[in-house]
Structure formats: C-alpha cells, structure tokens
Amino acid sequence: EEKTRCSYEQKLKNAQHSVSKKLLEVALAKQSNLIASADVTTTHELLELAEKVGPHIIALKTHIDIISDFEYEKTIVPLKALAAKHQFLLMEDRKFADIGNTQELQFTSGVFRITDWADFVTSQVIGGFESLDCFNNVGVVAIIGMSSKGTLTTNEYREEALKIALSHPNVIGGVSQNQLPDEILLFTPGVNLADSGDGKGQQYNTPEHVFKNLHTDFIIVGRGIYKASNAEEAAIIYKNEGWKAYVNSLEK
Ligand code: 5IU
Numbered sequence: 001e002e003k004t005r006c007s008y009e010q011k012l013k014n015a016q017h018s019v020s021k022k023l024l025e026v027a028l029a030k031q032s033n034l035i036a037s038a039d040v041t042t043t044h045e046l047l048e049l050a051e052k053v054g055p056h057i058i059a060l061k062t063h064i065d066i067i068s069d070f071e072y073e074k075t076i077v078p079l080k081a082l083a084a085k086h087q088f089l090l091m092e093d094r095k096f097a098d099i100g101n102t103q104e105l106q107f108t109s110g111v112f113r114i115t116d117w118a119d120f121v122t123s124q125v126i127g128g129f130e131s132l133d134c135f136n137n138v139g140v141v142a143i144i145g146m147s148s149k150g151t152l153t154t155n156e157y158r159e160e161a162l163k164i165a166l167s168h169p170n171v172i173g174g175v176s177q178n179q180l181p182d183e184i185l186l187f188t189p190g191v192n193l194a195d196s197g198d199g200k201g202q203q204y205n206t207p208e209h210v211f212k213n214l215h216t217d218f219i220i221v222g223r224g225i226y227k228a229s230n231a232e233e234a235a236i237i238y239k240n241e242g243w244k245a246y247v248n249s250l251e252k
Helices: 008-014 018-030 043-056 072-086 100-108 129-135 155-167 207-214 231-250
Strands: 034-038 059-062 089-096 120-123 139-143 171-175 185-188 218-221
Touching: 008 018, 018 089, 018 139, 018 171, 018 185, 034 043, 034 231, 043 059, 043 072, 043 231, 072 089, 089 100, 100 129, 120 129, 129 139, 129 155, 139 155, 155 171, 185 207, 207 231, 218 231
Parallel strands: 034 059, 034 218, 059 089, 089 120, 120 139, 139 171, 171 185, 185 218
Antiparallel strands: none
16 A cells, blocks of 8 residues: 655645755755765865765765864865855764763764754664754754665664654654655665665665655765766766656655
C-alpha cells in the first residue's frame, strides 16, 4: 500500500524551526533538493567547490575537521560569504556522539567554533535526549540510519532514535535510508548515478529510488559531484534528477 508523500509546501506550512523553514524556502526558490557533500581536504578546494555548485544546492555539507589548512579567517569567513552570495546553508556533518557537556565543548570551542557559523549540524542521539540541548542556536539532523554495509542502526535502534528526534525541539530532521514521519525532514546520503558502492562499505541508490521509495526530502551527494571532471555540471545533473524524482514522487 503506497502512501502519498508530503510536498515541500505542506512541510513549510507545518515547519516549527527557523532552519527547516529556510531549507524548504530555498528548495522551492531554487527548485533543488540537493545538498553537496564537500569531502575535500584543503580550503582552496572547499571554496572552489562552493563557488561552482553554490547556485544549484540548498546546503553545503562540510566535514570541517578534514581541512588540513583550516584557519577561521581564511576558511570560514569566505565560505560564509559564498553561502550568502549563492543562498545556501552550511551543514556541518560533525556527528556528535558524546555526553551533553562534551558535545557542548566540541560545538563551541576548539579551532572550528562550529556554533559561530553552521546553520545546522548532524548528531548521533546515542547520548540521549538531553545531549541535544546544547544545539539550541542551530538545527540538528539526527542520525537515525546509516547507508553503509553492516551498520548497527537496526530497526529497533532506529525506532528508539526516532523517538528522541521527534521529541527534541532542536531537531529538524533525520539521516536515514528508511522513510520517516512527515513531521521531520529526511536527509538521504548514499546517492550516486554511476556507482553502486565504493569498495569501502558505502552503498548507493539513485535519486529516483530514494524519492520514490523513501519519500526523502533532500539528497546528499559527495563524490558524484566533487570527483566529477566538471563539478558544476554534475551538480546541475543531480539537481535536475533530484527535482524530477521529487515531482514524480508526489504523483504516486
Ligand atoms: N554519510 C553517508 N552515509 C551515512 C551518513 C553519512 O554517506 O549514512 I549518517 C556521509 C559520508 C559522506 C557523504 O560525507 O555522506 C556521502 O559521500 P559520497 O556521496 O561521496 O559517498
């Protein structure tokens, strides 16, 4: 039995959190549901990618701790300027996984000072409900299920993780390879048009698959874009495929 999915307009009407609203507004304005994952290791590559794909994405997902020449002034200040210029949000994929006090320190301190620039962050919910309290100036995307082979995010784990995600006011969405309730935004990585895996446990699906079967809201694409010979062209392809798949999934 197929349940119809919720449109971005409907989700926007029901959105409680300012970051959910912003994401949905940008998605509708750009006709894009694409998040580019910038898994690159230098400031130059990061800024170059952001400049090229910026107009076509709703958010740029960073792993800021893999940037080998990170300097707040040289890395974050120009990245923020590109985000403003091209109207995309910054999603730091930090996957916090500790007690609340430690997560708070990791979020606010160190060289990265994530709290000062990220619009939203990813976090495990393994530390329990209160471990998410420290993220009250950003949106949280909770890790519910992983895309990799042999992940421990079983049905039972996902059910419990979802209870925390749905009840915490800082949570705007979840990362999962399964459908989530309409009240929460679904972010799906493991999307690639050319490959089915990477030989390191990653498992890929197509945009068509994840919109049709998971009713996802946003696709996250890393190597499909930043490894392409022309990253901008690749971003346009994923943006168009993602939007087409979203529109088709509304009609089911
Ligand atoms: N990512 C996944 N799967 C997951 C989670 C996060 O791939 O279940 I949670 C991240 C890892 C990487 C990006 O930063 O999404 C996917 O990159 P590729 O498209 O290059 O595989």
